[in-house]
Amino acid sequence: MGSDLSIVNSARISYNRDSKELDYxxxxxxxxLLKNKHTSPFEHVLFTFNIKTPLFIARQWMRHRTWSFNEISRRYTDENIEFYIPKEFRLQKDDNKQMSSEEVLSETESFLYHSEIRNQCLISLQIYSEMVSKGVAREIARGILPQFMYTNFFGTVDLHNLLHFLELRTHIHSQHEMRLYAIAIENIVKEVVPITYKYWKELKEE
Amino acid sequence: MGSDLSIVNSARISYNRDSKELDYxxxxxxxxLLKNKHTSPFEHVLFTFNIKTPLFIARQWMRHRTWSFNEISRRYTDENIEFYIPKEFRLQKDDNKQMSSEEVLSETESFLYHSEIRNQCLISLQIYSEMVSKGVAREIARGILPQFMYTNFFGTVDLHNLLHFLELRTHIHSQHEMRLYAIAIENIVKEVVPITYKYWKELKEE
Amino acid sequence: MGSDLSIVNSARISYNRDSKELDYxxxxxxxxLLKNKHTSPFEHVLFTFNIKTPLFIARQWMRHRTWSFNEISRRYTDENIEFYIPKEFRLQKDDNKQMSSEEVLSETESFLYHSEIRNQCLISLQIYSEMVSKGVAREIARGILPQFMYTNFFGTVDLHNLLHFLELRTHIHSQHEMRLYAIAIENIVKEVVPITYKYWKELKEE
Amino acid sequence: MGSDLSIVNSARISYNRDSKELDYxxxxxxxxLLKNKHTSPFEHVLFTFNIKTPLFIARQWMRHRTWSFNEISRRYTDENIEFYIPKEFRLQKDDNKQMSSEEVLSETESFLYHSEIRNQCLISLQIYSEMVSKGVAREIARGILPQFMYTNFFGTVDLHNLLHFLELRTHIHSQHEMRLYAIAIENIVKEVVPITYKYWKELKEE
Incomplete structure (x- = not known):
């Protein structure tokens, strides 16, 4: 909902503009507005995304309290359970307790852990399914499923808070998998509000 | 921070009261105030809790966007990883796709799944520790750990939003494990703001 | 942005629906969802309003922190200053220190105060304009303008929080002028999301 | 509620610290934490202020939606109505449509407007009191009172959002009267959390 034009209109409290083209x-x-942190006009432009992502990424995402979320409930359904099984394994960074480096595990070891993780996820799913078939409540049984499990949610957010999200989540300190989502969203923002995007990017790089 | 008296004072915008005793x-x-949903005076009374709980409960908790949270980061540390291993297994409710019933699995089967879950959690932890010792970044390796894993967080919330939390989370529709936490918190609220608690309870039961 | 259908889709985390018609x-x-306070699906339906209202109503409105507002700034412009001059004067309610009753002042007295208020507003505007023409900053000069002055703002809010706003602001305890706005908005909601409106109304009247 | 120490403790999810003294x-x-925008530990330190300020400042203040406010209600009481009558009148800045400059009106003119404003406020108060004594509801009668009227509120906010407030409201773009309040609050923050204050100030000046 909204565009560069609606930002301009709400900043000027005016509906009078017909033209779709922004002038100088x-x-x-x-x-x-961006430079002086007059953020409110950007709150009338809204985005809704449908996201499929592993649990450990979803948990980071949902810490952003300015989003509205609707997530598939594993109390409610035991269908379509899938896992993210990494093929590459980034190494822990030496000089930062939080981040991963750009180096990855050797091919042989990566292959080994890829298999082991897949295997372990399948066994967990098996135990889960067995419990559910015996009548155990889904809300309990789900505890056995690893955090590699995919979840699916709708998220709605306004442009001001989305730009703040992008600033944090495209940052080099952010987890690689999270950054991939953030970069994909950045490209959508660029298309929907190209002028805002251009100046936001400029300011960020100053 | 705060008490029944601070609610009264902020409703009256007055600091003049010395007495600690509330009168009629x-x-x-x-x-x-409670009855007529004048909620703002209750927002100046604040609580901070330190919570240890399994991931699937923490995820429900953190959907409450009016709390401030600080959670242990598994990108940062691989120490003190523990799991919640249920001993009883409530059954899925027949007539509600979301809830569990009060019935539980037979003792033999419960014992079986208790062992199987413990076992599966330990294997996951082993794979995790091995990956970490090979240098794999914690932020990736943690994906293998099941949602029975405990996490630990600080949560701060004001009394108005805490009462709303209690209303939803002590409700019969709420997951049993979540309700146990909510009931424990309800007892703390009762001690800290006894008058507010008394009338809130009364209104809820009307 | 959104409709009854988008509520259903986000509750089910599904995009698969083609049909615009809701079934049983x-x-x-x-x-x-309404009955059980599963509020999040209603947060993906968004409304933007352009409101012109006197200051004392705008101040009540802007206490709703879940709205995003953009208001005309009287630091920035001295144009188009208008006042709301009441023709009827509701009396203070005897048994409630906050509310007005349905009784009004006599016609003669009403006419008198209507003129006096108009007069006083005009004098204030005159002093204001004179100060501004002498170079006094608008941000100071505006202090002389009475709260009958109209302001103009854009407000964006999601359906869940809008329904909460309507519950409070169409309530008999709410100021008459505020209720007129709330009722006008209620009619818009009824048109945009007729099914949600129907059941919300039903539940409210239970 | 809270201190520099509670920030450290909540960042480390630890209660184990006895010492009140922070080490290196x-x-x-x-x-x-400040530098890398890990803001959540600062959300467990809370401040409550009791503020008396003219309406046009209160309105700016209450746009900060992360504060909890409790304001005196002029629907409820007609007591203790006072006005802020400026003695100095800053001039509009030439090259900025929003700001005032450091130049002020001549002493003679200032004296003139000071008297005129006082006079106009008193007449407004007289009309108001007369209406109220005739039985007109306070919620309507208050419309005649100028925005120089003082209001009084309680505001509660966490340290993270308070620092954000201070950044915006001590800024040169902020209205002079607002800045005086912000600077007074900044001094309180400095006393309560000296270490946080020191590094926040350093970062701001980089």
């Missing part, structure tokens, strides 16, 4: 003054206004 | 008029005011 | 199952789902 | 490692942690 409009662009300057958007730049000014 | 104060009590009536608290009842009136 | 969809209606039952919406009713169930 | 603690200081470095606070600096790291």
């Amino acid at each position: 003054k409009d662009e300057r206004l958007i730049k000014y | 008029k104060d009590e009536r005011l608290i009842k009136y | 199952k969809d209606e039952r789902l919406i009713k169930y | 490692k603690d200081e470095r942690l606070i600096k790291y």
